[in-house]
Amino acid sequence: MDIKKEAAFHEAGHAVMAYLATYHGLVAGIDLKDYGAGEIYVGLLKSKCVSAGVPATAETAKLPEVAIDLGRVLVAGLLAELIAAERDESLTPDPTCARPDHDLMRQQLMNAGLSKKFDRLEVATRSTLEENWSAVDELAEFLLIHKSADISQIEAIIGPKLSCNN
Secondary structure (H helix, E strand, O other), rough: OOHHHHHHHEEEEHHHHHHHOOOEEEEEEEEEEOOOOOOOEEEEEHHHHHHOOOOOOOOOOHHHHHHHHHHHHHHHHHHHHHHHHHHOOOOOOOHHHHHHHHHHHHHHHHHHOOOOOHHHHHHHHHHHHHHHHHHHHHOOOOOOOOOEEEEHHEEEEEEEHHHOOO
């Protein structure tokens, strides 16, 4: 079992959903360190907020649609691991690595006055990831080779492959 491969898919899943998100996006690249410490930085982007007609403020993060947008980005990591494992039996997803993502998502959903349950977010996000799997797969393969990717590399890899491009 190659643990780095699971981490690569995890971070690639986050990156694809952040790229497709309405309000959130990448604020830095991906650094694929030891499993459990792979990092991707996502934030509320002013440019995306302006395009969506909302101000980029701390209060905006409390809007239900903005919390859901972030929730989809946060659940994408583990979902990408699960989808990859369905396609490659040598992979073993690790749900414990998604705990910080899921804890943050629950908090954001509660702050927006929404239920902490996120099964519907998972269904919608899984569908989007499957529709755009070639982008997730290509980015994960790049990360396995290079161990990191900056925003321009990520966009160059996944942008042309996305079927539901913003």
